[in-house]
Amino acid sequence: MHPLNLQRLFEVRGTSVLITGAASGIGRACAEAMAVNGARVTLADIDRGALDLVVGELATAGCDVTGETVDATDPASLKRAVDAAVTRYGRLDVVFANVGISGGPGFLKGDGSRNEAAAFEAVPLELWERVLDVNVLSVVKTLQAVVPQMKRQGGGAIVVTSSISASKTEMYVGASYVASKGAVGQLVRQAALELARYEIRVNAIAPGPVVTNIGGGRLKAPEARVPFERACPMHRVAVPEDIAGAALFLASPASRFITGAAIVIDGGVSVGPAD
Template identity: 35%
Template sequence: MSSETSRPASNSGTPTPAFAGQKVFITGASQGIGAETARFFAANGARVVLNGRNVKALETVLASLAQVPEGPHLITPADVSDEKAISDAMAKAISEMGGLDILICNAGFQIEGPSEDFSVADFERVMGVNVLGTAIPARQALRYWLKNDIKGRIVVNSSVHQIIPKPGYLSYAASKGALGNIVRTLALEYASHGIRINAVAPGAIVTPINDSWVNDPEQYKVVSSHIPMKRPGQSAEIAAVIGFLAGPASSYITGQTLFVDGGLTLYADFEKNWSS
């Protein structure tokens, strides 16, 4: 039986890493927030499984991870929207690692286009990765934890667009809205088993998905101007919050979405009073 507890100091007097001995499965781990989250957990003692579709990119991330005594980190390539592929990948990872403590549902993507012209195929692709790509891995983790009486944790990477509209990205906004209720529903359903499910909702973050403005100095300034803290976030800042939600410091938190957005959800236009 596994439970969330603080790790004692080692006999040498050196504090034991926060996630020592923990096994973590991360979807969408080939770049950006997923890759940085993998580095965070490995640096804090966890054994990590990297999931994604780009094997070469996953291997690059794998090479950057700190080694841990429990064994090598793993790569399990699979499309999270493919039920059999991701289910088999998780079963293989659990078998090779000898367990699973934490699932990070990070995989996601978006397709831009006017809402009057969206294609059903594109809409289904986005929902498949962002929604089914969260629900299926969560289902597999829950089955394992319930069978083995493990108090596991799931952290979902959502978005500020869980609550902020995103014109031109209808399927993406719909998918992120769905994630909020998936988290709340699963959290309520499994709270009595000691299983916790939460979400982090990033704002504008410096990641490859945002290269169009990250690499354009003028656009970078424009984006920053809309954020109350006047800068975009870094992947490491999101990874740290994911670590918090997966760790013992948040042991009484479940069903919540934590917005990590530099104040983007604070209605920045009201920073100066113009309405009264």
């Protein structure tokens, strides 16, 4: 087969993949994209019930999938999942560090009025600590859990779910979330720099707003989507399937010389407002 054949460029068949936060939203869509294309996927999530449902659906569709209950803020729990994946499949080719939570709404409401509950001085430090722990330190802990195995086997691909909030400010998104994703953006670049020597690629996917269960699933309400749709040149928010193509690309040989990059998937939001 020609090396630039589509099948060969994007081949993930047989690769061992671990995805954190895989029971819902973006992680679930990435797991599905990998699994239906023949990858052997370990889905890790803190929500055992949701995880069982997703793993059951994919297994029924003929995919090679396993579920691991994991708290991505707990190194011991991450290590158990990594060990289980390596024992099962002999290696770990691709890891998606995808877990993240909302920091609540931003300082403006959708109608443009001030949201006093989300004012800088009103947001409890406990929320900041929780958001930084889950969104930033879980990525650090996931990398610490998987890098030794990737070094041993001679390489791998790590994909981190960042956000367009890593590089732009937000009116309708909480400050702790924006700060956490800013840190994630630099974490990806720094890890990519250090790990390139070991053939470990580290890249980010940076979505704009996506309808998922994050923040209590607030974007499922049409009225909550209005300010985000208005700010988007393509006039809609994303669905998780909009993200899966970039995930597949970053996991596949097609991206073999790409590291330290962030793929923005936002319908043009970061480019600027349009008609």
